[in-house]
Each structure stands twice: as C-alpha cells, then as structure tokens.
Amino acid sequence: MSESDQPADKRGFGDPIERDEDVPLLTGEATYTDDIQLRGTAHLAIRRSDHAHARLLEVDTSAAEAMDDVVAVYTGADVEDSGVPNTIPTAWMLPGLVTPQYRMLAVDKVRHEGDGIAAVVAETPQAAQDALEAIDVEYEALEHVTDPVESVDRDVPPVHEEAEDNVAFDFELGDADAVDEAFADADRVASVDLRQPRLIPNAMEPRSALADWDVATEKLRLWMTSQNPHLHRMLLSAGTLGVPENKIQVIAPEVGGGFGSKIYHYPDEAVTAWCSMQLGRPVKWKASRMEGYVTDCHGRDHTTSAEIAVDDDGTVRGIRVETHAGLGAQLSQFATATPSYLYATILSGEYAIPAIHCRVIGAFTNTTPVDAYRGAGRSEGIYVIERLMDVAARELEMDPAELRRTNLVPPDEFPYETAAAVVYDSGEYERAMDTALEHVGYDDLRERQAELREEGRYLGIGVANFVESAGLSPSGLAGDLGAQAGGWESSIVRFDSTGTVTVLVGTADQGQGHRTTFAQIAAEELGVDVDAIDVVEGDTDQIPQGLGTYGSRSASVGGGAIARGAREVREKAREIAAHQLEASVDDIEFDDGEFHVAGAPDRSYHIQEIAAEAYLGHDLPEEMDPGLEATNFYDPENFTFPFGTHVAVVEIQPETGEIDLERYVAVDDCGEIINPMIVEGQVHGGIAQGIGAALYEGAAYDDDGHLLTRRMDEYAVPHSTYVPDFETDHTVTPSPHNPIGVKGVGESATIAAAPTVVSAVVDALEPFDVDHLDMPITPETVWQAMGGEE
Ligand code: MCN
Structure with a gap:
C-alpha cells in the first residue's frame, strides 16, 4: 500500500466500491463469446x-x-x-x-x-x-464402470489399454511409519468411511468457442x-x-461463471x-445445457477411509487417509493435481497434527472427466479432517468445538510447517473461531439444544474450521510438484500521456469483479481515482503473458503483480518529480498522488502531470527513457493460506426428515480486503455452493453408465429460497509474503460450508447414534438414519 493514509472520501483499496462491471452485465449489454x-x-x-x-x-x-x-x-x-x-x-x-x-x-x-x-x-x-x-x-x-473403487477392484475391461488395472496413479504423502507409531501410542482411534459425490459445475453460461483461421497470415483467432x-x-x-504460439490469439470476452469448469x-x-x-472460414460451437452436463469436467468423486488417533485429553496424534479418486475417462489438465497435492497437503486443516499419511489411488472410470471444481482438493481435504474431528469428539465425548480449539495451530507458530508438506504463511485461528462462536451464541445454543431434545426436537450445531492453499506458487515449487506451468502472474501498468492508466493482467474474470478490485489496487499505489484506471484481461494479443484465474490466485498473484508494477511506475515518476523539483529523489514524498519535497508540500506535481512529462520527454533526468509503464512478473514465494470458521444451525423435522437450515454464520480471513462488498459476494456464493454439495447436489449414473442428473430439474442446484440469510464477519491476518497482504477468497466458503452443514445435521441426529451421513444429505437419508423404513 502507499505511504500515505487513505483519505476518507477516496475510493481505493479497502473500500466497498460498486462493481464497475455490473451495468453491462445486468442490462444485457455485455458481450459473451456467442454474441x-x-x-x-x-x-x-x-x-x-x-x-x-x-x-x-x-x-x-x-x-x-x-x-x-x-x-x-x-x-x-x-x-x-x-x-x-x-x-x-x-x-x-x-x-x-x-x-x-x-x-x-x-x-x-x-x-x-x-x-x-x-x-x-x-x-x-x-x-x-x-x-x-x-x-x-x-x-x-x-462392460463399463462408473465408481472409482469398483474400477480398480472389480475385473472390468480397462478404460485405457495402457492402464490395465484402471489405476492412473498411486500417490502417497506423509510419513507412514510416524503415523503407525502415533496410532500405536494414542489413547483412542476413531474412523469414518465417506463418499464425496461427483459435482457438476453449472456455470450460467455454457461453454462456447468461435474460431477464425486466417489463411493468408496462418493465424488463429479463438474467442x-x-x-x-x-x-x-x-x-x-x-x-x-x-500452430506456433505466436500465431494464436485467444480471447475470453465476458465469461458467465466457471467455478473451475x-x-x-x-x-x-x-x-x-x-x-x-x-x-x-470462421466456425462457431456452443454447448447446450445438457451437453455441458456430460462434457464439462465434473468435480470431487472421492471414496475415503480415514482414521484419527487421539489422546483422552483431546490431543490429536495422527491421521491416516486412503482415497480412491475418480478421474473419469480421460486425464483433464489438473485431474492429477487436485486429488493429490491440492488434497493431501491440506489434510492438517487448522490443526497441529504431528503425523499424517495419505494414499490416493487415481482411477479411470467410464464417466465424464473429473477436474478442479470450486474448492478443488482443499474442499475434499478439509471435509475429511473436519469429519474426523467430529467422530473423534464423539469418541471422546468432548464438545466438538472444544476438541478443535485444543488442536489449533497457535499464532506464534507461524510460518507453520505441517506434517503434510506445506508451510502455512500466517494465521490467527482461535480469533476467527471465537468470533464465529460468539456471533452464533454457541454456549446458549448448546443449552437450547439440550432443552429441545427433551421435547423431542432435534437441533444440530455444526462447526467447521478451514484453511486453504490459494494461488499455486512459487513456480519452482509448482515444477517440483509436477505442474507443467509456472505459478507467477504478469502485469503491465501504463500511464497514458493524459494521465489515465491502463492495467493489463494475465488473470481472466468470470464474475469475480477483477476490473473493480484491480483498479482499486492500482489506484491505491498510484494515488489516482479508480475511474482513471482501465483494467484489461482476457486477450493474449493485448496481454503478452499470463496464467489465468483459478485456485483463488488472482487477488494475491495477479494483484501482487499489479501492485509491484504500479510501484515501479511510481518510482520512475518520483525520479521525474525530483528532477522537476530540483531535489534529490530521497527527499521526495508521495502523498495521495502528489510528489513534493519533504517539508515543502506547497510546490508539488501530481503523478498524472508527471505522466504527461514522461511522454513529452523534453525534460527528463539524464539517461532516462521516455514513457511511464512497467511490466512485472510476480512469482510469490508461497501459497497464501486463507482460513476461518463457519457455524450452521439446523433443525430436523422428525416426521419427514426435512432439514431446516436455520442459521449460517461465516467468519473468513482473507488477509487485507481489497473490496469488502466483493469479498462478501464471494463468500455468499461460496456458502451456497457448499450447502448445495451438502444437501442437494450429486451426479448419479444408471446401470448403463448414463448420467441420470443431466438437467437442472434433476441436478438440484440450491435456489436462493433454499438457503438462509448469511451472517458474515471477517478477521484480518495479512499474508506476510504478499506485497499487498491479501489472501484468496474465491473458494473459501465453498470449502467450509459442506463440512459445516454435514456436521450440523449429524450433530442433530446424535440421539439416533448417527456418526456420519454421506452428502447429499436428503430428507430421505435423514429419515432412514432416524430409523424410518426405506
Ligand atoms: N478479493 C478482495 N480481497 C481479498 C481477496 C480477494 O477484494 N483479500 C477479491 C478479488 O480482487 C477478486 C475476488 O475477490 O475480485 C476473488 O479473488 P480471488 O480469491 O483471488 O479469486 P480469483 O479472482 O482468482 O477467482 C477464482 C475463484 C475460483 S478458483 C472459483 S472456482 C470461483 C471464484 O473465484 N469461481 C467463480 N469465484 C467465482 N465467482 C463467480 N461470480 N463466478 C465464478 O465462476
């Protein structure tokens, strides 16, 4: 951030500025590929x-x-x-x-x-x-197979001749011996077998493409x-x-949602x-909604056995996890990363767990390829550790929130290296947890739950903590892990001679509000109004390099590149200002866009005036080239690790098994917040998707391997009426290695919401000795769990 404090009326970093992109989107004026x-x-x-x-x-x-x-x-x-x-x-x-x-x-x-x-x-x-x-x-x-366990255990014709046993990979992470030792020494062991169903992304705009091959120049333009x-x-x-890379132009106009797909x-x-x-000649393709259901990459599809070793005082000694991950019929680009590194490395959750071992068998099946879907890998991992926390609490007859609190990584342990091979950057886990529990009134709710149970009513309180690895970096680490791409992002920050600014960045928005938030970052660094800044994304001819938007990386990695580029521009402008003011660069202060000599604010140049001078080139410091722009490649030293605590309150209707989701409280920490309104929107959307996974969504196949859930009335995405008003709050723990202190937020709430809601439903059913129910938990599932007839 800039050296000066932001005046109250300025619309920069940290302000809830309305989204610049909304008017064309809401009035139908925006241009999508098919337009x-x-x-x-x-x-x-x-x-x-x-x-x-x-x-x-x-x-x-x-x-x-x-x-x-x-x-x-x-x-x-x-x-x-x-x-x-x-x-x-x-x-x-x-x-x-x-x-x-x-x-x-x-x-x-x-x-x-x-x-x-x-x-x-x-x-x-x-x-x-x-x-x-x-x-x-x-x-x-x-003969076909749709289930990842059956695919490797049953004798079926292989999906690919190259993998006779249908195993694409057999991956291990952690120290198996240390885990064996922890389990041998611990007072108790609890376990859970769980299934995380296949999810279908359901972006509002189906995939489409328009290709135009120019015969004369042998150049391909692809929208x-x-x-x-x-x-x-x-x-x-x-x-x-x-086709040579420099003969291909890929353009992403407005994109109506992606969620990974x-x-x-x-x-x-x-x-x-x-x-x-x-x-x-130009050729256009557009998927129908039903075509999308069988061709857009699906998500999740895990079958897992997990165990946790705990002492009687609640100290977690170790966890052991084995997962069969369905990959579908082909290896989509990140299909192998999602269930391995993105999953196994987050299994420690927010907890200091000394011994972790995870084995993942990646299985080909005769289904639509599976790849990253919002929360990819981290959702699956946090779900496992949070379910383990609940079953361990039951085993110990301990309050599930208390068990979690006992094992949190304390704030003075950061950077914290987990037993699952990652280093968490910063965290104040207990602060976020306290904020959520206080907000929901946890202790009172537990009392109310006991009273209601006396009346034959079943209230459930679910708590889940999450931590997420956001933005895959640095490039060196990504390469060591197997990525065939880097972890950097690139930006160009350019003043025009009239003082407006163009920010070009290699990320690509599908609804996240980059144009607004990235302008806020540049405005803050350059001391100009957001309205003077134009953000350009999504065109490979305009933006020479980039890696795009996934893994909640755009704010931290793309935003980092923008901030660094803007600082470089600002420093060049400072040199020009020093020259104009006939002072040493070290004596020049920068305040809200104005350069002046320290202690002499009366004579100053605004950075936009300096931009004009930079392009006139008449009176620049010796040996300085004209122009005012910077290209920056930012390769962060680590992921960022957002975190938080979510709490759900449900009541079960014993007559029908229906689940009333009464309250949903979310406390997220995504470091410094660029735009609180946009972050709020990301959290709302994420919670809805997590609730969808917990209670409604799940792809189903018939005996012939046909997808049964191939229409919107068969695959239940939650409507706004299915979810309660969300009660949200934030704590702010900046990422120490990111130039603007931000962490990602695009997937956090999805990661947290599914385990939170499942935890709440299972908690409500404690009197029926229910330890776990697989998602989606429908009224029928609940009814049966309560002893109802099938
Ligand atoms: N932001 C902020 N302050 C922070 C962190 C983020 O103001 N501390 C802002 C960012 O500037 C950005 C938005 O929040 O405008 C999300 O930022 P970030 O967490 O960096 O995530 P990305 O922009 O990289 O988006 C990817 C993420 C993913 S992986 C999925 S999946 C997802 C999601 O974002 N898909 C979405 N959110 C979505 N939102 C919409 N509307 N549509 C999708 O398809």
Missing part, C-alpha cells in the same frame, strides 16, 4: 457417444454429408490423418502417471457417455444439429469461454494443433479451431 458474429461463420455440432464404453466399429457420415447446408463432416480418423499433434495434454505429472493419448475426437472406442465421435459443420446451427442424427455409428458395447486464455493458447499450440483445454474448442483451419 460475437463474424461474416461467413459456419456452425459446429458434435456427435457424442450414447454409450459409456464401446468399441467404434464404424462411423458412417455419408448421409449426413449429403444433407442440405452441411459443409463438412469429420471423424476422429480425419483429425488424426490431418497430421496435427491431436493431443489434449495433461498439465500435471505425478510419478508413475499413466498418460494415454486424449484425442480431439475418439478413434478406436468411446470411453464415456458424451465422448465426441464426429464433427458436423453446417451453414446454420439447426442444420448441424439435424445432421448429427444422420451419422450412423456402429458400436460394440463393452472462447476461458478462465485462462494464455494457458489455452499454450496447450493448443504445443499439444493439439501444432472453464480452466480446461477440452476437445470441443480445439475441434472448433481445427475445423476453421480445415475450411478457412
């Missing part, structure tokens, strides 16, 4: 597999080709024969990882319902859709629903199309680009 119209555009539709697992005996496209308005029909063999690399690469290598080739269209067999078989390009979207029906596909059905255009550019170039390099957008290259 972009290019003359001569043809339309792509993709014929998809109806089978979960089948050999492709024949794909006859002749009838489709003969239909009116059909321009071309391509099969997987056509793509393969075209000589492009035709690989959708994985971006994260683990030791011993099996990496079967993932092609743009299937050639030998289909491996999940929705696998792409053929591409139809037609003059109109309708003609392309109609022609799909005319493609005659002859299949030889194979797409992307969370990371630069990563898409790199993967398209190196793995899939073989638009990080990935899918076959569909690549096929769109490939078709445009074949035809030399």
